[in-house]
Amino acid sequence: EDQVTQSPEALRLQEGESSSLNCSYTVSGLRGLFWYRQDPGKGPEFLFTLYSAGEEKEKERLKATLTKKESFLHITAPKPEDSATYLCAVQARGGATNKLIFGTGTLLAVQP
Amino acid sequence: ETGVTQSPTHLIKTRGQQVTLRCSSQSGHNTVSWYQQALGQGPQFIFQYYREEENGRGNFPPRFSGLQFPNYSSELNVNALELDDSALYLCASSPGGTYSYEQYFGPGTRLTVT
Numbered sequence: 741e742d743q744v745t746q747s748p749e750a751l752r753l754q755e756g757e758s759s760s761l762n763c764s765y766t767v768s769g770l771r772g773l774f775w776y777r778q779d780p781g782k783g784p785e786f787l788f789t790l791y792s793a794g795e796e797k798e799k800e801r802l803k804a805t806l807t808k809k810e811s812f813l814h815i816t817a818p819k820p821e822d823s824a825t826y827l828c829a830v831q832a833r834g835g836a837t838n839k840l841i842f843g844t845g846t847l848l849a850v851q852p
Numbered sequence: 853e854t855g856v857t858q859s860p861t862h863l864i865k866t867r868g869q870q871v872t873l874r875c876s877s878q879s880g881h882n883t884v885s886w887y888q889q890a891l892g893q894g895p896q897f898i899f900q901y902y903r904e905e906e907n908g909r910g911n912f913p914p915r916f917s918g919l920q921f922p923n924y925s926s927e928l929n930v931n932a933l934e935l936d937d938s939a940l941y942l943c944a945s946s947p948g949g950t951y952s953y954e955q956y957f958g959p960g961t962r963l964t965v966t
Binding site: 744771772774776781782783784785786789827829831835837838839840841842843844845 | 897907908962
């Protein structure tokens, strides 16, 4: 069964304190791995898509990496406005849809 | 370019009632998916519409149904509401048919069933 597990469930950082969020996945064949940011009561905001092991993508203070079993979202020198829930999702090959399978997210709090 | 929009923003219904939620896809996007997100959980796939046809469904009962219109907007209908249907309902659109990758989400409709 296709599955996504994110850790930690919650993370509290001081402003400027770099860290990483983990996304472990099991999928029959990976079409793509996605990272989203979600603010309370809002819809997920697209951040990155990764397609193959070894791929990396960056956006401002965020960098996403991918291996054959997991992905990391590295946050460098975070600011309070980076506080949000970060969701990881996978899309499997072979299905008729572009269905996303999500993890439960990591709630990040960055304190000034 | 207009993003994905959803209406209403919030809704309160009584158990047993029926509800219709609406979604306008992002300009140029012809595929719409619906997700249910319970509090503290990740979104769960309900179904997807492409060219006005449902082409895939997650583990949701038939009382969850939908429509897609020629302008690619969509509706989610839920009959015989249950307390467990209380959640944030998200619509996501994507370009290029069933094999496109990125999906862009709307702001969601918060449904409360009492």
